[in-house]
Amino acid sequence: MNNPQCQRWQLLVQADHDGELGVADAAALAVHLDGCTACRALRDGLAGLSRRLHADAPRHAAPASLRAALERQAMPLASPPAIRRWRLPRAAIGGGAALAIAASVTLALLPRGGDPGEAAVASHIRALQPGHLTDVLSTDQHTVKPWFNGRLDYAPPVRDFAAAGFPLHGGRLDYLDGRAVAALVYQRGGHVIDLYIWPGNADPARAEAFAGYNVVHWHDAGMRFLAVSDLNLAELQGFVALWRDTPP
Amino acid sequence: MPEPDNAAAFARIALPHLDAAYNLARWLVRDPVLAEDVVQDAMLRGLTYMHAFRGDNPKGWLLRIVRTTAYDRLSERKRAAEVPLDTGPAAALPDPADTPEAAVADGQRRAALDRALAALPDELREVIVLRELEEMPYREIARITEVPLGTVMSRLWRARLALRGAAQ
Numbered sequence: 233m234n235n236p237q238c239q240r241w242q243l244l245v246q247a248d249h250d251g252e253l254g255v256a257d258a259a260a261l262a263v264h265l266d267g268c269t270a271c272r273a274l275r276d277g278l279a280g281l282s283r284r285l286h287a288d289a290p291r292h293a294a295p296a297s298l299r300a301a302l303e304r305q306a307m308p309l310a311s312p313p314a315i316r317r318w319r320l321p322r323a324a325i326g327g328g329a330a331l332a333i334a335a336s337v338t339l340a341l342l343p344r345g346g347d348p349g350e351a352a353v354a355s356h357i358r359a360l361q362p363g364h365l366t367d368v369l370s371t372d373q374h375t376v377k378p379w380f381n382g383r384l385d386y387a388p389p390v391r392d393f394a395a396a397g398f399p400l401h402g403g404r405l406d407y408l409d410g411r412a413v414a415a416l417v418y419q420r421g422g423h424v425i426d427l428y429i430w431p432g433n434a435d436p437a438r439a440e441a442f443a444g445y446n447v448v449h450w451h452d453a454g455m456r457f458l459a460v461s462d463l464n465l466a467e468l469q470g471f472v473a474l475w476r477d478t479p480p
Numbered sequence: 481m482p483e484p485d486n487a488a489a490f491a492r493i494a495l496p497h498l499d500a501a502y503n504l505a506r507w508l509v510r511d512p513v514l515a516e517d518v519v520q521d522a523m524l525r526g527l528t529y530m531h532a533f534r535g536d537n538p539k540g541w542l543l544r545i546v547r548t549t550a551y552d553r554l555s556e557r558k559r560a561a562e563v564p565l566d567t568g569p570a571a572a573l574p575d576p577a578d579t580p581e582a583a584v585a586d587g588q589r590r591a592a593l594d595r596a597l598a599a600l601p602d603e604l605r606e607v608i609v610l611r612e613l614e615e616m617p618y619r620e621i622a623r624i625t626e627v628p629l630g631t632v633m634s635r636l637w638r639a640r641l642a643l644r645g646a647a648q
Contacts (some may be wrong), residue, residue: 242637243634246633246636250611250618252617252618278640281643285593285612285613285643286612289593289594289597289613291613292499292502292503292506292507292512293502293503294498294501294502294519295502295516298498298502298519298520299495299498302491302498303495305491
């Protein structure tokens with residue numbers, strides 16, 4: 233890889249290997265390579281080293297806790313406390329980790345068949361972890377609704393309230409109340425609302441809160457609805473009112 | 481105090497390159513905990529200097545901040561005369577006694593490469609990480625490391641010469 237006779241070609245061979253060579257230089261190099269074993273060996277050596285590095289030198293991915301902390305800092309952008317958190321890096325990492333731990337602890341402590349509101353909060357927190365929020369990412373209710381076909385034994389209603397400031401973001405399958413349920417994901421500013429929908433009408437309409445998240449239950453036309461968000465209760469109730477008062 | 485709008489814009493352009501930022505920090509400071517600190521600091525600095533971002537190549541821009549932050553933190557650590565947390569790649573070697581031979585050979589190959597990368601001077605390690613792992617073009621590497629294009633090429637060359645033994 234270090235033949236003195238070919239020194240002037242070395243950086244050209246390297247540039248060619250790195251895809252940085254201009255057309256004219258590449259043509260000249262090709263002619264030289266035809267007649268030079270040493271430079272061909274150099275070219276192969278560079279290729280071998282690149283393969284080794286790609287195979288054996290790890291490209292370290294950012295830890296999930298770091299990503300979660302940074303994403304959480306970026307999400308509630310409109311509020312000044314979110315900006316202050318940028319100034320407390322270590323505390324923020326702790327917050328992200330604490331969130332992940334809280335989610336796993338909440339999930340671990342939940343009894344089977346426990347309160348669906350509490351289970352929904354745990355599911356909502358878990359879904360906020362990176363990459364978990366949506367299975368089908370679409371703001372179009374006519375894309376989201378058919379996506380549930382064949383994945384559930386019922387057809388959940390799907391609506392978009394973008395005009396009222398609650399755009400549909402997508403949907404996913406979730407597990408609640410001992411069964412697979414539809415979860416619709418809405419956004420309100422930097423906040424995420426999960427709306428769980430499954431057949432049944434046992435629960436009277438009510439609001440509750442777990443771990444700082446608001447939960448609103450209601451039922452309509454044989455379906456149970458459960459909305460979860462860190463949005464304030466008044467705005468979440470506004471979202472619920474849209475659902476209850478808008479005819480399908 | 482950064483504007484909230486800046487924070488939104490910054491998150492949009494910086495977060496997609498978080499893995500690249502962490503990878504560079506990790507190879508430069510060679511300590512997972514310090515690397516997380518560096519990325520957090522770099523994100524904060526990036527947000528603060530958001531107004532200076534011209535809109536082209538957010539990855540290069542972010543990596544340049546990460547690099548500066550990493551070297552700042554390393555020199556702080558040196559000044560504070562802390563003992564570096566470098567347990568060395570040998571610690572990652574599997575125990576030959578209870579591992580199949582193939583895995584041992586595999587682990588040893590990786591460890592040899594890791595040692596060779598770790599042994600490179602900072603200015604050679606950063607160009608090889610940016611070129612081979614992040615696949616940045618020479619021009620971007622020159623901007624990130626703040627040296628002329630020719631220097632990038634000669635540093636890459638020296639880095640590869642130094643690594644060739646470990647690659648066999």
